[in-house]
Amino acid sequence: MAEVSISIRNLNVGYLSDFGIIKVVRNVDIDIPEGKITGIAGESGSGKSTLANTIMGFINPPMIVEGGNIVIDNKYEILSMSKEELNSIRGKIISYVPQAAQNSLNPIRKVKETFEDILKAKGMNYYNNTSLIYRTLEEVGFNDKQVLDMYPFQLSGGMKQRIIIAISLILNPKIVIMDEPTTGLDVIVQYEILKLIKRLQKEKGLTLLVISHDIAMLFQISDYIAVMYGGQIVEYGKYLTLLKESYHPYTYLLLNSVPSISNMGRKLSRIPGDFEGFVRYPKGCVFSSRCPFATMTCKESPPETIVYEKFGFYKCSRYPEWRNEVKKVYE
Secondary structure, eight states, X not given: OOOEEEEEEEEEEEEEETTEEEEEEEEEEEEEETTSEEEEEOOTTSSHHHHHHXXXXXXXXXXXXXXXXXXXXXXXEGGGOOHHXXXXXXXXXXXXXXXXXXXXXXXXXXXHHHHHHHHHHTTOOSGGGHHHHHHHHHHTTOOOGGGGGOOGGGSOHHHHHHHHXXXXXXXXXXXXXXXXXXXXXXXXXXXXXXXXXXXXXXXXTOEEEEEESOHHHHHHHOSEEEEEETTEEEEEEEHHHHHHOOSSHHHHHHHHTSOOGGGTTSOOOOOOSOOOOSSSOOSSOTTTTTOTTOOHHHHHSOOOOEEEETTEEEOOTTTTHHHHHHHHHTO
């Protein structure tokens, strides 16, 4: 049984606005297993990136944490740590590959200068650690050291993404968070990056948290999937469990909206409408206004969290009833 690498309890995060505090992460309770790949799936605006930033301790106005607790590696309480303490573990214990990472390289600085900046920030000398840099570059597929003397504009999108991954791994962290690691890349390059991520995780025994709106991509590489909607995690479990028997309608509709060999002959699903918004938050189930299987009870009363294994739960008061109804509509 895997140990817990990241433990999150009753996390509530929002942003200050003219309407008050708009909560975009609500009552999140989740344990991320050690040495596994966990995918966080959901539509844009569901709170995925805010959750990632909070785990990293990137909490700057107008962002505000209203409550909760985050513990990584069983000893670092992120929300109670000072900026200096957080900086001491970033890169060494937990690392981060941001969304649109290819654009985070300074266009007027060579690749080696970016490595110099990272090492200098940790009190390390570039020239005393060239063997470490060369080894890390080889791990992500660069056998030619000349890449260090290149500028970002001389690199393809896939090369820039691999450089960013190398930077995130240079200090040998235990945990890496990747936010939309394949966005902006063509299909073939996406496939190569996913193979690279999977290989590095296996070789290094990393705990990877991969965030994406592309649920099909997450199912290619993840051991566990957490499905996020409206600031809540509505379902979480082993990817095979979610693939075979989704407990929450949102998970089923997401999966059934993607054409694949497994759903040939079925009517593809469409999720009607849009999320009502974080200002006027739903009273009952967060998905009830868009769920084709919702009842009045769903709209009035929030569902309980049903835990079915150590790393598995769902929030739906109509399971398994809705599974019988789905056959009439989509199957």
